[in-house]
């Protein structure tokens with residue numbers, strides 16, 4: 001019975017990477033466990049990048065999902081759950097999902113997500129470890145050391161957040177969305193699609209071979225990929241790095257869209 005899943009939060013003082021830890025202990029930890037580290041010594045980002053994790057300042061954690069229909073759903077679940085928690089804790093923040101799986105405020109990155117497969121059956125990924133790093137209490141001067149425009153909850157709201165409380169709330173929120181997913185995967189996927197607010201914008205996409213494409217993000221495909229229009233032709237990308245064209249995006253409109261989306265958002269039922 002899906003509803004028997006309980007939030008299971010494991011807070012570690014120090015670990016190399018919560019994704020690595022969760023994958024190594026995958027068989028011993030219950031489905032839906034959220035592994036959180038107060039300090040990560042070798043946090044990993046997508047495309048081989050490292051992830052800055054100063055001790056006790058930001059949220060770093062990974063969830064084990066053992067009952068997926070498809071691997072890409074892990075990113076949807078974690079992305080939607082994290083965004084919904086941010087909307088509860090900081091309703092004034094115009095945060096949105098940026099394809100494939102980041103949380104942004106305007107052109108500043110607030111959170112990044114890394115999903116790694118943990119089980120493959122008949123060519124399909126059915127279990128995943130999905131990790132997220134959220135800049136929570138990182139002060140503005142430390143943000144300048146990051147090699148891309150970045151932000152934190154503290155920098156955006158001028159408020160500090162208790163990290164243990166944050167972890168507990170995220171573990172609860174994740175389980176609620178996981179139960180919803182197990183009953184109706186389509187609901188969670190739709191929420192994820194709707195929170196991806198850059199559809200229609202001009203973007204630069206770096207494909208997995210490192211080639212840059214500039215064009216319009218047309219829509220999200222059923223398999224989680226993006227349909228991209230470049231010079232009048234349409235291409236489907238299943239992954240890639242997206243850069244926002246600062247000059248072409250109407251930031252005020254994007255902010256309004258993010259806040260409107262946030263007002264319409266309803267917390268998932270208990």
Ligand SMILES: O=C(O)CCCC[C@@H]1SC[C@@H]2NC(=O)N[C@@H]21
Pocket residue numbers: 016017018019020040042043044045046047049051059060061062102111112113114131132133
């Ligand atoms: O934007 C990215 O490149 C993804 C960053 C993912 C970072 C998180 S922090 C918790 C988990 N453990 C890791 O080593 N990486 C992810």
